[in-house]
Amino acid sequence: MRIDVITLFPDLIRAGTSYSMVKRAQEDDILQICVTDPRDFTTDRHRTVDDSPFGGGPGMVMKIEPIEKAVAACRQASGRKGRVLLTEPQGKPMMQADARRWAEEPSLIIVCGHYGGVDQRVADYLADESVSIGDYVLTGGELPALVIIDAVTRLLPGVLGNEESAEKDSFEEGLLGYPQYTRPEVHHGWRVPEVLLSGHHEAIQRWRRAQQLLRTRRLRPDLFARAPITGMDVRLMAETLRGDENESG
Numbered sequence: 001m002r003i004d005v006i007t008l009f010p011d012l013i014r015a016g017t018s019y020s021m022v023k024r025a026q027e028d029d030i031l032q033i034c035v036t037d038p039r040d041f042t043t044d045r046h047r048t049v050d051d052s053p054f055g056g057g058p059g060m061v062m063k064i065e066p067i068e069k070a071v072a073a074c075r076q077a078s079g080r081k082g083r084v085l086l087t088e089p090q091g092k093p094m095m096q097a098d099a100r101r102w103a104e105e106p107s108l109i110i111v112c113g114h115y116g117g118v119d120q121r122v123a124d125y126l127a128d129e130s131v132s133i134g135d136y137v138l139t140g141g142e143l144p145a146l147v148i149i150d151a152v153t154r155l156l157p158g159v160l161g162n163e164e165s166a167e168k169d170s171f172e173e174g175l176l177g178y179p180q181y182t183r184p185e186v187h188h189g190w191r192v193p194e195v196l197l198s199g200h201h202e203a204i205q206r207w208r209r210a211q212q213l214l215r216t217r218r219l220r221p222d223l224f225a226r227a228p229i230t231g232m233d234v235r236l237m238a239e240t241l242r243g244d245e246n247e248s249g
Contacts, residue, residue: 001105001156002032004074004082005145006067007112008049010035016146025159033149034077038062041069050115059116067111067122074109082107084127085148087141088118091130094144098131099151110148112141174227175216178208209233210240 005013013035017023025031039047042065050060075082083105092098102108111118111127123130133144153159181192195207213233217224 001030001103001152002034002078002080002082002107003149003152004034004036004078004107004109005112005149006036006038006070006074006109007140007142007145008037008039008114009112009140009142010037012142013145016142017149021159022150022153025153025156028158030156030158031153034074036070036074038066038070041066041073053116057116061116062114062118062122064119064121064126067118068126071109071111071126078107080107082109083129084109084111086111086113086118086123086127086130087132087144087148088113088123088130089132089135089137090123091132093135094131094133094148094151096151099148100155102148103152103155108148108152110141110145112145114140173212174223175212176220176223178211178215206236207240210236213237214240 007013013033017026017033022031022033026033038049042048048063049066050062053059053061071082071084083102085102085108087110111122131144131148133147138144179193181196185192185197193207195203198204213224213229214237216227217237
């Protein structure tokens with residue numbers, strides 16, 4: 001897979017993709033990351049990529065021409081159209097399903113917004129999707145771009161080594177992940193749940209499923225309301241809650 005990033009801060013993207021599994025994916029030729037500076041497609045001696053907004057107002061707005069030329073250059077270099085993602089606060093909130101969908105693309109082009117915003121025509125005519133990673137404002141779109149790259153990379157075949165790891169991630173089933181524990185079994189009197197030490201695989205799976213359901217209902221009721229909850233799930237939650245009450249009683 002190839003991911004092009006159009007950014008005013010190329011070194012930030014290069015640094016952020018030089019570690020951990022994103023680095024290994026590049027070394028293993030699973031992923032290719034290319035960085036393009038829109039300043040390289042300006043025509044004035046100051047390499048101007050922004051201008052004041054029509055109608056007045058604070059801040060500066062990124063111009064469409066350098067971005068359009070940068071997108072075209074990325075497509076020419078890769079030989080592919082490339083799905084264009086624009087990172088901006090007004091975009092659709094990113095979900096795990098989006099990362100999985102993008103991981104199936106042969107090529108992505110991520111345009112990093114900056115300054116007071118990006119000329120709306122980029123979102124309307126150049127980008128296939130506008131993406132936000134949360135309801136807050138960042139200095140630029142580089143951190144969201146790195147989030148997208150990380151989320152997509154771990155879903156590419158061969159990156160994690162154990163494909164089941166991605167399948168068990170939080171949000172893959174619309175639920176949060178279950179609690180994880182490792183050695184020691186007891187620390188400051190805090191014990192690992194006995195079921196995880198039992199070796200009873202079916203009981204462990206039931207416990208993990210119940211924890212996913214109850215944790216999501218408690219921490220992310222918005223996710224829980226949309227999750228595909230079965231009758232068996234409802235019974236499992238009820239059994240678990242009864243067991244907890246009996247233990248505490």
